[in-house]
């Protein structure tokens with residue numbers, strides 16, 4: 400199994416790249432943001448619990464998120480590899496993912512970060528908010544809060560994966576195809 404973690408700030412283009420990469424490498428794409436939004440829309444128990452955090456631009460608590468993630472992975476026992484998008488976002492999630500993957504005889508092959516500067520990303524999210532209907536994309540204060548969450552809780556993961564020799568950063572500015580190529584170059588070299 401080649402499991403890839405797509406890493407990057409909100410708006411960095413993880414979801415966009417995932418659409419191309421999952422086809423190219425026959426990976427199962429799991430976006431925690433998408434799974435949460437599905438649950439919100441369907442008003443499930445999980446959706447009810449996650450809503451207050453998501454609407455404020457806060458991270459959903461680790462325990463809830465990790466349980467959901469493991470349930471998702473377990474739905475795809477035949478997967479060739481998983482493309483994780485939006486998970487892990489905290490050190491505790493990264494450790495939980497390692498523990499879980501080890502328990503099924505697998506591991507993270509690489510963490511690939513899409514890099515772009517904050518101001519450009521905030522503009523991208525505000526644009527997306529005009530059409531996506533996502534509450535967390537429509538308010539600059541909520542967007543800024545997501546960046547704060549990222550800087551405090553998610554950025555430290557770079558060191559975590561770097562220490563394991565698994566961290567790769569690519570320039571996330573350019574056309575979608577250019578960026579797919581940069582990410583592919585990393586995967587092809589694994």
Ligand SMILES: Nc1ncnc2c1ncn2[C@@H]1O[C@H](COP(=O)(O)OP(=O)(O)O)[C@@H](O)[C@H]1O
Pocket residue numbers: 408409410431432433435452453454456457458459460461464484485486487488489492535545
């Ligand atoms: N791994 C996670 N841990 C905690 N909360 C998460 C996680 N993934 C998604 N969420 C919740 O879902 C929201 C939207 O996720 P996503 O679409 O991936 O966001 P973004 O566009 O900000 O990268 C996050 O702001 C957070 O509330």
